[in-house]
Amino acid sequence: MSSIHETLQQVFGLAEFRPFQQDIIEQVLAGGDAFVLMPTGGGKSLCYQLPALHRTGLGIVISPLISLMKDQVDALVANGVRAAMYNSTLGLDETRTVLARLHNGELDLLYVAPERMMRLGFINSLEHLPLALIAIDEAHCVSQWGHDFRPEYAALGELREHFPKVPFIALTATADPHTREDIVQVLGLHEARPFATSFDRPNIRYSVLEKHQPRRQLLRFLGSQGDGSGIIYALSRKRVEEIAEFLREHGFSADAYHAGLSADTRKTVQERFIRDDLPIVVATVAFGMGIDKPNVRFVVHYDLPRHMEGYYQETGRAGRDGLPAEALMLFGLQDVATARYHLEQSGNENQRRIDSHKLNAMVGFAESLTCRRRVLLGYLGEQLEADCSNCDICLDPPERYDATEAARKVLSCVYRVGQSFGIKHVVDVLRGADNERIRKFNHEYLTTYGIGQEYSHAEWLSLVRQLIHRGYLIQDIAAFSVLKLTQQARHLLRNEESLELARPRVQVKKAHKKKSTAAVALSEDDLRLFEVLRDIRKQLAVDQGVPPYVIFGDATLVEMSRERPSSDAEFLQINGVGQVKLERHGTTFLEAIASVI
Numbered sequence: 001m002s003s004i005h006e007t008l009q010q011v012f013g014l015a016e017f018r019p020f021q022q023d024i025i026e027q028v029l030a031g032g033d034a035f036v037l038m039p040t041g042g043g044k045s046l047c048y049q050l051p052a053l054h055r056t057g058l059g060i061v062i063s064p065l066i067s068l069m070k071d072q073v074d075a076l077v078a079n080g081v082r083a084a085m086y087n088s089t090l091g092l093d094e095t096r097t098v099l100a101r102l103h104n105g106e107l108d109l110l111y112v113a114p115e116r117m118m119r120l121g122f123i124n125s126l127e128h129l130p131l132a133l134i135a136i137d138e139a140h141c142v143s144q145w146g147h148d149f150r151p152e153y154a155a156l157g158e159l160r161e162h163f164p165k166v167p168f169i170a171l172t173a174t175a176d177p178h179t180r181e182d183i184v185q186v187l188g189l190h191e192a193r194p195f196a197t198s199f200d201r202p203n204i205r206y207s208v209l210e211k212h213q214p215r216r217q218l219l220r221f222l223g224s225q226g227d228g229s230g231i232i233y234a235l236s237r238k239r240v241e242e243i244a245e246f247l248r249e250h251g252f253s254a255d256a257y258h259a260g261l262s263a264d265t266r267k268t269v270q271e272r273f274i275r276d277d278l279p280i281v282v283a284t285v286a287f288g289m290g291i292d293k294p295n296v297r298f299v300v301h302y303d304l305p306r307h308m309e310g311y312y313q314e315t316g317r318a319g320r321d322g323l324p325a326e327a328l329m330l331f332g333l334q335d336v337a338t339a340r341y342h343l344e345q346s347g348n349e350n351q352r353r354i355d356s357h358k359l360n361a362m363v364g365f366a367e368s369l370t371c372r373r374r375v376l377l378g379y380l381g382e383q384l385e386a387d388c389s390n391c392d393i394c395l396d397p398p399e400r401y402d403a404t405e406a407a408r409k410v411l412s413c414v415y416r417v418g419q420s421f422g423i424k425h426v427v428d429v430l431r432g433a434d435n436e437r438i439r440k441f442n443h444e445y446l447t448t449y450g451i452g453q454e455y456s457h458a459e460w461l462s463l464v465r466q467l468i469h470r471g472y473l474i475q476d477i478a479a480f481s482v483l484k485l486t487q488q489a490r491h492l493l494r495n496e497e498s499l500e501l502a503r504p505r506v507q508v509k510k511a512h513k514k515k516s517t518a519a520v521a522l523s524e525d526d527l528r529l530f531e532v533l534r535d536i537r538k539q540l541a542v543d544q545g546v547p548p549y550v551i552f553g554d555a556t557l558v559e560m561s562r563e564r565p566s567s568d569a570e571f572l573q574i575n576g577v578g579q580v581k582l583e584r585h586g587t588t589f590l591e592a593i594a595s596v597i
Contacts, residue, residue, distance in 0.1 A: 004029070007050055011079050013556075013578035018043045020197045025051050028133055028167050033192035035139075035184065036171040039199045040316030041294070044171045045072060048135035052109050053081065055167075057130030058102070059109045062117050063137040064150060067270065069111040071292035071547070078550050080580035082106060087113040103129070114152045123162050131166045134159060136187065139170035140309070143182035160188040168192065173199075173316065174309040177381050199312070199380045200388075203319045204327050206372040207392040208365075211332030214302060215246055221300065221328055222252060222280070228297030229273070232282045233314055235303040235338075243302060244282040254280035257287040274547040276538065285310060293547065294321035295554040300328045304335035307358035308365060308379045321555040331366040357481045360423075364465045369398045369502035375469045383471060393502075403463060403501035404492070406455065410464055411472065411489050413448040417441075419484045422475075426483060427452075427460040466501045522561055529596045530561040536592055540585065551585065552576055564593050 004025055008014050017025075020036075021043055027034045028051040038044045052059025063069055069085040076083035084098045084107055101107050103125070116122060136142075141153035160168070170187055172179075184190060209217055218232070234240045237258040244256040255278055257269045272278035274293050281287060285305075299318045305311040311329075319325025339359055346352045361379055368375045373388035387394050413426050428435065429443050432450025443449060452460060464483070467473045472489045475481045491497045522530055534548075534557060541548040552560075556576030565571040571586050572579070 004050060004054060007053055008046075009572075010579040011053065011081065012046065012050070013079075013572075013574075013576045013581060014046075015573070015575055017046075018197075020195050021046055024169070024195050027193050027195075028169055029054055031165075031167050033167055033189055034169045035180075035189050035192040035194045036169060037175060037180070037194070037196040037199075038171065038173060039197065039201055040173045040313060041201065041320035041322070042173070042197055044137070044173070047171065048133060048169050049076065049081070049109060052132045052135075055132035057132040058105075058107055059132045059135065060117070060126070061109060061111045061135045061137060062114055062156065063111055064114055064141055064153065065138065066113065068137075068292055069113075071274075073109075073111060074546050074550050075292070076109060078546065078581070078584075079578055081108055083109040083111070085111040086116055087111075088116075105129075114150070114156060118152065118155050118158070123159075127162060131163060133167045133169060134163060136168065136170045137172075139172040139183050139187065140175045140179050142186040143175075143179045154186055157186045157188055174313045174380075176309070176379065199377055199382050200373065200384070201316060201319065202388065202390060203322055204315060204325045205390045205392075206315070206327050206329075206376070208329045208331050208368075208372070209392075211330045211335070214330050214332075215243075217330060218243070218247075218300065218302065219250060221298075222247070225298055225326075227279060229276065229279050229293070229295055230281075230298035230300065231287065231296060231314075231317060232280065232300040232302055233285060233287075233305070234282065235284065237284060239302070240282050240284055247280065247282065252280055253278060254282055257281050257283035259284065275541060276548050285314065292320075292549075293317070294549050295323075296320065296325065297323075298326040298328070300330070302330055304329070304331055304339060304366060305362055306339060306355070308361050308376065309358070311362065311365070312376060312380065321553050323555055323558070329366060336363055353480060357475065360481065361475075364468070367462065368465065368469060369393065369462060370466055370469050378469055378471070398502040400500050400502050402498065403466075404498040406452070406463055407467060407472065407492060407499050407501070409448065409452050410460070410467060411485060411493050413446075413452075414473065414483045414485055415493075416446045416448045417443060420482050422481050423461065423464050423483060427457060427464065430460055431455075431457060463501060470499075470501075522558065526561040529564070529593065530557055532592055532596055533557045533560060533589060536588060540588070552581070552589075560589065560593065565590065566594065 002010065004022070008017065020038070024034050024036055024047040028048070036044060036047055048059060048061060066087050066089055069087060073083045073085050084101060086095070086098050090098065102110060136156060141150040142156060168187065168189065170183055170189055170192070172183070175183065184192070232243060234243055237260045240256045240258050244254050247254040255269050255272070257266055269278065269281060273281050296318045299315050301311065301314070305314065315327035318327055343352060343355050343359060346355065365372065365375045365379070371384070371387040371394050372391040374384045377384050409430060410426065413430050417426060417429060425437060428438060429446060429449055430452030432453060438444055455463070464473070468475060471486055472492060473483050474486055476484055492499060537548050537551045537557065540551050553576055556574060559574050563574065565574060568582060568586055571577055571590060572582055
């Protein structure tokens with residue numbers, strides 16, 4: 001049997017593993033369980049696809065995302081892997097064919113929807129087959145703390161009883177610490193080895209603009225994107241339709257996608273987008289779940305997302321190929337008011353509390369005056385050592401000031417109120433507010449009462465949020481989002497360090513640095529070859545009925561254009577070219593490269 005490195009190159013066309021991939025694969029190959037936290041585009045799928053090809057038996061992949069199943073199966077088949085999917089989109093004949101291949105041992109990987117997986121008859125049929133592994137993708141769906149909880153996913157915890165000796169691997173890109181604990185409990189992963197790579201996507205530039213004539217802001221942004229592919233998210237179906245129509249009126253090729261459209265219309269829009277026939281999709285958050293399109297160059301949030309997990313996941317659909325990408329959010333106070341109104345309509349008090357915390361964190365990100373990547377990663381439980389240099393705050397920094405004394409006032413106040421109250425109450429105490437809640441707890445007698453009247457309510461809110469982002473305070477979501485001191489706070493309280501923070505500013509400016517494109521580092525001659533190869537890829541994709549990236553991704557074409565391979569051996573050295581793709585497409589692309597040279 002070939003080594004995992006040989007399989008990596010021959011089947012997947014990759015020269016080396018990304019961080020943690022090899023460790024995860026070896027853990028599963030040895031029969032152990034794994035819990036994988038890895039960002040969108042970080043290479044999660046390889047962590048179960050490759051060991052499934054090396055272990056005896058069938059690899060089962062459970063995913064709630066039917067579109068992702070199809071994308072991944074198409075890509076695997078293009079690489080010569082025996083893969084199929086089993087879900088509600090299959091007709092009767094297709095279902096029979098898949099099940100026949102399953103029981104005849106003709107599959108390496110089978111992608112299954114959770115509701116199909118949990119049918120007792122299907123489970124019983126698998127118990128008589130050798131299984132290489134069971135992978136549970138989008139594992140955050142099992143948790144009520146997660147942003148995308150699905151009851152049918154929680155039932156997957158029963159699988160451990162049916163398959164006690166099969167290695168399990170659970171994977172997610174969007175899980176805060178509470179959700180992670182839930183995943184381990186629900187899926188019985190107590191013995192699983194955890195793997196947490198950085199959630200950072202350094203190729204994505206994060207920007208937030210205060211909403212001011214948002215349609216004009218959108219037009220200016222799109223005008224800087226060239227012919228790049230992108231997704232624009234809006235919260236309501238009506239707004240999605242209006243924006244799509246507005247963009248078409250201004251010469252952009254754009255279409256709408258939301259749940260109110262017919263299934264055929266949604267399918268057509270999605271397929272046109274995936275096949276690079278439609279550059280821009282304007283959609284509700286229902287769009288893009290699981291779309292494995294690597295060359296999305298930008299994501300715009302026309303409205304404020306409801307939570308950081310959704311924002312991270314949706315922006316993560318940009319730049320999956322590792323090339324430069326942009327994430328722009330338009331932020332307005334009316335968005336916050338609308339979100340809070342909808343939140344209050346929930347009859348479930350516990351869910352309302354969770355959702356309120358998540359919304360507050362999202363608002364904190366939008367209003368942040370510190371490096372946005374630090375805020376985003378901090379929410380996900382990861383501390384960034386230095387500012388990112390690739391967000392609007394880093395590229396156009398706000399004014400900074402010595403906030404040591406003000407920060408100590410905040411930390412002291414949090415301590416004096418017993419680390420048992422949220423942001424608003426702490427600020428009210430600092431500013432000497434006279435309200436019923438202050439009087440109820442006798443907080444007007446605290447030594448920190450009224451010591452912060454030099455700053456406005458909004459300025460103190462900004463300062464507290466920055467202290468959270470910088471790791472001096474945490475909000476305990478499980479305890480009504482009360483503020484608590486961290487170990488780091490003690491150094492500041494003991495006068496062992498000073499602190500510089502950003503002054504709040506009314507207008508968030510757009511970064512001036514010019515955006516890079518997919519072919520950013522290509523010379524004029526190389527860019528001409530890139531366009532030729534892209535045209536060839538498009539025609540092959542049309543002929544084969546697959547998305548262009550299934551043939552080759554943009555990053556692979558960029559490398560071909562730079563390196564200009566002239567032989568089979570050199571062609572195989574290009575990342576994304578495996579043995580099967582060399583046999584299928586090598587001659588065509590090598591001849592094209594030779595002709596342009």
